[in-house]
Amino acid sequence: MVDSPGRITLWGIEVFMAAADERSVSAAAKRLGASPSAVSQQLTNLEGALGATLLQRNARPVRLTPAGEILHRRAQAILNEAALARAELAMSDLSMLTRFRLGMVEDFEADVTPKLLMHMARELKGCQFLLETGASHFLYDQLDARSLDVIVVAELGAEQDWVEVHPLLQEGFLVAAPKGVINPDKDVLRQLKRLPLIQYTQRHYMGRLITSHLARQNISLPHRFELDSYQAILALVGQGEGWTILTPLALMRARRFSDQIDVFDLPMAPLSRTISLISRKGVLKDMPEKVAETLGPILQESIIDPAVAQYGFSDDILKLL
Numbered sequence: 001m002v003d004s005p006g007r008i009t010l011w012g013i014e015v016f017m018a019a020a021d022e023r024s025v026s027a028a029a030k031r032l033g034a035s036p037s038a039v040s041q042q043l044t045n046l047e048g049a050l051g052a053t054l055l056q057r058n059a060r061p062v063r064l065t066p067a068g069e070i071l072h073r074r075a076q077a078i079l080n081e082a083a084l085a086r087a088e089l090a091m092s093d094l095s096m097l098t099r100f101r102l103g104m105v106e107d108f109e110a111d112v113t114p115k116l117l118m119h120m121a122r123e124l125k126g127c128q129f130l131l132e133t134g135a136s137h138f139l140y141d142q143l144d145a146r147s148l149d150v151i152v153v154a155e156l157g158a159e160q161d162w163v164e165v166h167p168l169l170q171e172g173f174l175v176a177a178p179k180g181v182i183n184p185d186k187d188v189l190r191q192l193k194r195l196p197l198i199q200y201t202q203r204h205y206m207g208r209l210i211t212s213h214l215a216r217q218n219i220s221l222p223h224r225f226e227l228d229s230y231q232a233i234l235a236l237v238g239q240g241e242g243w244t245i246l247t248p249l250a251l252m253r254a255r256r257f258s259d260q261i262d263v264f265d266l267p268m269a270p271l272s273r274t275i276s277l278i279s280r281k282g283v284l285k286d287m288p289e290k291v292a293e294t295l296g297p298i299l300q301e302s303i304i305d306p307a308v309a310q311y312g313f314s315d316d317i318l319k320l321l
Helices: 010-022 025-032 036-050 066-092 113-123 136-144 188-192 205-216 230-238 248-253 255-260 287-311
Strands: 099-105 128-134 150-154 163-172 174-178 197-200 223-227 244-246 261-265 272-280 318-320
Touching: 010 025, 010 036, 010 066, 025 036, 099 113, 099 136, 113 128, 113 287, 128 136, 136 150, 136 205, 136 272, 150 287, 163 248, 163 287, 174 188, 174 230, 174 248, 197 205, 197 230, 197 244, 223 230, 230 244, 230 248, 230 255, 230 261, 248 255, 248 287, 255 261, 255 287, 272 287, 287 318
Parallel strands: 099 128, 099 150, 197 223
Antiparallel strands: 150 272, 163 272, 163 318, 174 244, 174 261
């Protein structure tokens, strides 16, 4: 059904807030999973209903008008109330939940996400599912912007007071080196320093975490390659172009290179990260906890058991929380 141009709709408010926050119609469309033309039409309808111009859309970046500033202050309260209403209805009868927006870290894209969605689809028969897959910091921003309901990501450090966190899995960082090049009975770090480091991108939190850890150990490792693809990194390692520091989840995503690499514990102080399910505190009642409980067996079966079978990881390297 097409919205009446003279009617203020909740969707129109959501579109306006996305455009105001992103300062771009195209960026708002990408965030909402809609086309730029659909976003522009919703903005036009909302401005027509209110009888005021809300955004200077010809400006770069898009700017709020004085009327837009007023609506922006009020609109967040409207969206908050709508989110609470949806949550209360859903929690009184879970079958009434009509939309669930999930953000999933890329590491779980193939092995975990489909199984979780199939399980939830059986429980929530009338629900529409929106999935956003990406880097942890990107998904966290989407949760903050209320574009997602629940995210499964690597924890990014200091916990915010507006979120609830359900830890799922802890994994330690490891070294992957070309097969047969490193002698584990000798000084592993000294041998690694003779090879180039293939660095996971520092544009992502995990890359910055690795770099910070090396700096704390007073270890300087120049690198020629800085990549955001596990597949590309381990392909280069397998071809003998260098070595890398990654996690068990990364190794499992690029497992087709497993016969071309050797895996070692970090030859320095250990480093680990925690993958957690995170949502806005108090909005979805006990649903995040239930989703986390559902994920536990899926992670054990799809990630931990195969990883232990292939690499023999101990609980210090990979474990369910």
